[in-house]
Amino acid sequence: DVKVTQSSRYLVKRTGEKVFLECVQDMDHENMFWYRQDPGLGLRLIYFSYDVKMKEKGDIPEGYSVSREKKERFSLILESASTNQTSMYLCASRSGQSYEQYFGPGTRLTVT
Amino acid sequence: GEDVEQSLFLSVREGDSSVINCTYTDSSSTYLYWYKQEPGAGLQLLTYIFSNMDMKQDQRLTVLLNKKDKHLSLRIADTQTGDSAIYFCAETRKGGSYIPTFGRGTSLIVHP
Numbered sequence: 466d467v468k469v470t471q472s473s474r475y476l477v478k479r480t481g482e483k484v485f486l487e488c489v490q491d492m493d494h495e496n497m498f499w500y501r502q503d504p505g506l507g508l509r510l511i512y513f514s515y516d517v518k519m520k521e522k523g524d525i526p527e528g529y530s531v532s533r534e535k536k537e538r539f540s541l542i543l544e545s546a547s548t549n550q551t552s553m554y555l556c557a558s559r560s561g562q563s564y565e566q567y568f569g570p571g572t573r574l575t576v577t
Numbered sequence: 578g579e580d581v582e583q584s585l586f587l588s589v590r591e592g593d594s595s596v597i598n599c600t601y602t603d604s605s606s607t608y609l610y611w612y613k614q615e616p617g618a619g620l621q622l623l624t625y626i627f628s629n630m631d632m633k634q635d636q637r638l639t640v641l642l643n644k645k646d647k648h649l650s651l652r653i654a655d656t657q658t659g660d661s662a663i664y665f666c667a668e669t670r671k672g673g674s675y676i677p678t679f680g681r682g683t684s685l686i687v688h689p
Contacts, residue, residue, distance in 0.1 A: 508620075557620075
């Protein structure tokens with residue numbers, strides 16, 4: 466089974482802190498994604514990566530950056546966390562040959 | 578308007594059928610999906626349908642696609658309390674990078 470793991474299930478940070486969210490997949494997938502999920506808004510794509518060291522902006526990249534130094538790991542960085550970044554963050558991966566995305570369990574981030 | 582629209586809530590009685598509806602705007606959509614998100618978990622692909630199909634059945638699940646009206650539905654027969662979850666409709670487009678566009682999600686509540 467494909468496994469996508471996220472470093473934390475719950476995280477509480479203060480405004481202005483630098484925040485790292487880590488995602489690891491074990492299926493050698495080329496594509497990895499970061500979404501945020503907010504009630505009533507569904508999933509919104511922040512960034513995605515189709516290869517090591519490659520990244521593309523999604524629909525809402527402002528205030529975020531990403532890093533993909535190894536194929537299995539995709540990190541989401543909040544350079545200076547703000548309260549409007551309080552949300553559920555979901556990581557996903559997908560093989561280049563497939564249409565199915567595999568999701569991690571999510572990290573619920575609260576910025577106070 | 579939004580690319581993928583679905584109602585936010587549906588409440589059904591255990592044992593009844595549930596029908597979750599979705600509309601999309603892009604006629605070039607190639608794959609249409611239903612993802613399920615159980616409480617506290619990430620999304621999991623439930624079923625999918627190619628745009629050249631009208632119907633797909635998989636045990637208790639029936640997906641109907643009306644390409645003319647750009648309408649997708651998911652019917653769950655004999656709905657159980659374990660079916661309580663958020664259901665996301667999603668589509669990917671021809672010629673794109675196969676990154677799905679998600680609807681806002683429909684919360685299905687199954688009561689005894």
